[in-house]
Amino acid sequence: MKRLHKILLTVSLGILTASSLSANAVDEAAALDVKKVCDVGANGLDAVLATAVKYNKAAKEHGVEFKRLGITNSIYISDTLAAVKAKKKETVLNYKSKGKKKTKKFSTDYAAWRACSFAVRALQQKHEAESTWRLAVPGDGFK
């Protein structure tokens, strides 16, 4: 019984920590300047991709991950990381669209910028929406 209590306590604490970290990530991202933190020239590929990984994880937890033309930001991140590891200047994104396998090429610098800016912006929009969504509701903020 004591063991069960311990497990329950650990799981609850884990969930609480994860959700508070995720909530913190939204506030953290809201304070960032995307053009600065995702600038590959100024920060380097590794730092920009680390930012992308960190914030996209939170974006997924909040259900706001970006997807552009069939390519999720997770794909941008994983395929760009693979290109960096292989020291390739070009990133090949592998994705599925309407059941068919497809590829798209970008320069690795550009793919990293996009992965990072998509991750941070998704959370910034989440933060902005907290104060803007009511403005669109007829009978409430929308007059």
Next chain:
Amino acid sequence: MLLKIAKISALVALATCTLNAGGFDTQAEKDRTALVAYSEAKFKDADKNRMYFPYSTDDELKNNFPKNIKHDAFALGSYAFNSRGKSQYDDIKEMPPYEDAIDEGEELYSKKFANGKSFKDCFPKTDIAGEYPYFDDKKNSVVTITSAIDECLVSNGEKSWNMKKGKSAKLQAYFSFATMEAGKKVNLKIQSQAAADAYERGKKEYYSQRGYLKLSCANCHVQGTGQRVRAEYMSPLLGQTTHFPVFRLKWNSLGTLERRMAGCNKDQGENPHKAASGWMKDLLYFMAYMSNGMAIDGPDIRK
């Protein structure tokens, strides 16, 4: 004396429950009424309300938009205010491409599961489309018609179906058709605080901008209703759920509300939410409530 006290207590409890039940839907009713008023005012005379249709041509405003569109007419979606599109829609409706799907849905309804039971055991009545989605207080979750079908399958030892198209859509077409034939309307209730919370979550998501295009559902289907994206007019939130499942010409097949919503997520530039997710269920609960009191008129056709 004791009997009197018991009777009075029971009456007080009943009155409290009734008052509370009435209270949980207060905000939702306020929202729905405001949406009806907004939609009717916007389409009272499009030519005079040009501020709502900044990119429409004189010809469209004078000749394509009917005047004084009333609440129930919005169930037709964009065909409520697109006279030319409506004539094409009427032509297709003469030989609707979903008729076979209704028959197949009826077969699925009666077909026995491996355990000898069938959907009849889960859904004794077929004219039920107006009752979904509802909030199940025991599960503390919204139940959509799609999730109810899935639960029926799983609880009877069957494999889940695709929640966006195929058999589930066909069975829903049968339910929807039976509901329309019975002349029933959307009849949702919000009877607990948890249900009101689910409604509020759905509402918040509907009006929140999302995706890399930073669009909310409302950008297109409340403020944007009547405006065009390329050649197509955007449909109104009012009545948006009454005609599902729909046969979309783009899909060339029948699809559920969940399928359509996943498409909207993609259009917004967001990774679509799963059909069985709490996010999707809450959103559909809000959307369906906005159509409360409108006639079920599915299945239907959309482009």
